[in-house]
Amino acid sequence: VSGVETDRAGRPVIVLTEPIAETGLEVLSGAGRVHVVGSTDLAALAPALAGADALVVRSSPVTAELLDLAPHLRVVGRHGAGLDNIDLAAARRRGIAVVNTPGANAASVAEFVILAALALARRLVPARAAFGSGSLSAQGSLPAAVVRSGLSGGMLHGRTLGLVGLGAIGTRVAAYARGLGMQVVACDPAVTRGPEGVRLGDLAMVLGASDVLSLHVPLVPATSHLIDASAIEQMRAGALLVNTARGGVVDEDAVLAALDSRQLGGYAVDVYDPEPPPADLPVLNHPAVLATPHMAAMTSDALAEMARSVASGVVDVLAGRTPPHLVPDPTEESR
Numbered sequence: 001v002s003g004v005e006t007d008r009a010g011r012p013v014i015v016l017t018e019p020i021a022e023t024g025l026e027v028l029s030g031a032g033r034v035h036v037v038g039s040t041d042l043a044a045l046a047p048a049l050a051g052a053d054a055l056v057v058r059s060s061p062v063t064a065e066l067l068d069l070a071p072h073l074r075v076v077g078r079h080g081a082g083l084d085n086i087d088l089a090a091a092r093r094r095g096i097a098v099v100n101t102p103g104a105n106a107a108s109v110a111e112f113v114i115l116a117a118l119a120l121a122r123r124l125v126p127a128r129a130a131f132g133s134g135s136l137s138a139q140g141s142l143p144a145a146v147v148r149s150g151l152s153g154g155m156l157h158g159r160t161l162g163l164v165g166l167g168a169i170g171t172r173v174a175a176y177a178r179g180l181g182m183q184v185v186a187c188d189p190a191v192t193r194g195p196e197g198v199r200l201g202d203l204a205m206v207l208g209a210s211d212v213l214s215l216h217v218p219l220v221p222a223t224s225h226l227i228d229a230s231a232i233e234q235m236r237a238g239a240l241l242v243n244t245a246r247g248g249v250v251d252e253d254a255v256l257a258a259l260d261s262r263q264l265g266g267y268a269v270d271v272y273d274p275e276p277p278p279a280d281l282p283v284l285n286h287p288a289v290l291a292t293p294h295m296a297a298m299t300s301d302a303l304a305e306m307a308r309s310v311a312s313g314v315v316d317v318l319a320g321r322t323p324p325h326l327v328p329d330p331t332e333e334s335r
């Protein structure tokens with residue numbers, strides 16, 4: 001890509017902690033020298049960071065300490081939407097631009113939310129376990145055994161989905177849920193006019209109205225443990241909770257207690273605090289929990305789109321252009 005400037009001799013050096021999809025690597029290779037370190041370990045990254053003009057990360061931390069190792073860095077590209085792994089204030093202080101890929105994985109995550117909600121509603125995890133153990137087959141008629149074993153579940157059609165956060169992902173989930181015949185309610189302080197068919201209100205309204213509650217907020221101080229014991233208490237008895245946002249948005253101990261008391265009918269969780277979680281984390285093997293390994297956005301389709309989007313954002317910054325997904329940065333604005 002012509003027009004890319006570097007303040008040192010030669011082409012800009014673009015360092016990636018981990019590989020990204022080929023479509024993104026091609027865009028980056030057109031603009032600079034690409035170095036995939038293959039590690040998120042600071043000591044392993046240090047030599048590459050010393051000469052880096054750009055850094056592309058997936059969900060590994062970008063701390064002030066890391067930025068100190070990269071004196072020439074002009075841009076950090078976050079392959080994904082959430083920014084909680086990046087010390088934005090530290091980047092700002094150094095005048096380093098940050099770009100991310102909002103929306104690139106929205107359809108992938110939204111499909112996964114519907115999958116998770118359906119799996120909870122249809123008791124897929126316990127049904128699979130019972131079938132695998134032979135206990136259903138031993139009863140003769142399988143459909144009758146399903147009913148007898150309390151595995152009938154319920155439909156989503158006609159039920160109410162509550163969304164906390166109505167951004168790129170929440171909006172998609174709303175549309176898919178409407179397609180299934182669900183009512184949709186949502187809260188989001190930044191949204192005053194929601195999509196058609198979505199009733200807006202505050203968190204208390206959403207908690208009280210939802211048969212299925214799905215979380216689509218970033219992890220920021222205001223959303224840390226947003227779903228705690230008191231929030232769960234305000235939910236309908238037996239409601240289902242889906243968390244594809246961030247582990248820290250939910251007080252997991254409160255969720256486990258609510259599953260045991262049946263205040264919650266099921267929990268689908270794709271995200272943990274910390275990640276990766278310890279192997280003995282109780283939610284990983286709880287019978288009422290569908291626990292998945294942070295995979296909602298990891299479709300080949302979303303990976304290609306995230307790679308393309310982060311690469312073009314990084315190249316834009318290196319070339320002095322304003323990328324479409326520049327994370328708001330007072331240092332940039334004052335230039």
Ligand SMILES: NC(=O)c1ccc[n+]([C@@H]2O[C@H](COP(=O)([O-])OP(=O)(O)OC[C@H]3O[C@@H](n4cnc5c(N)ncnc54)[C@H](O)[C@@H]3O)[C@@H](O)[C@H]2O)c1
Pocket residue numbers: 081082083102103105106109164165166167168169170187188189190191216217218219222223244245246270271294295296297298
């Ligand atoms: N599991 C995964 O693989 C995966 C993938 C992508 C994103 N995520 C998570 O999902 C989150 C949402 O993604 P997105 O692309 O929809 O982001 P987005 O920025 O488009 O939307 C987030 C919305 O949350 C709203 N919000 C903020 N604080 C709120 C609060 N207290 N109450 C209600 N709403 C609030 C914002 O106004 C915004 O509209 C990301 O921040 C990330 O943490 C997870």
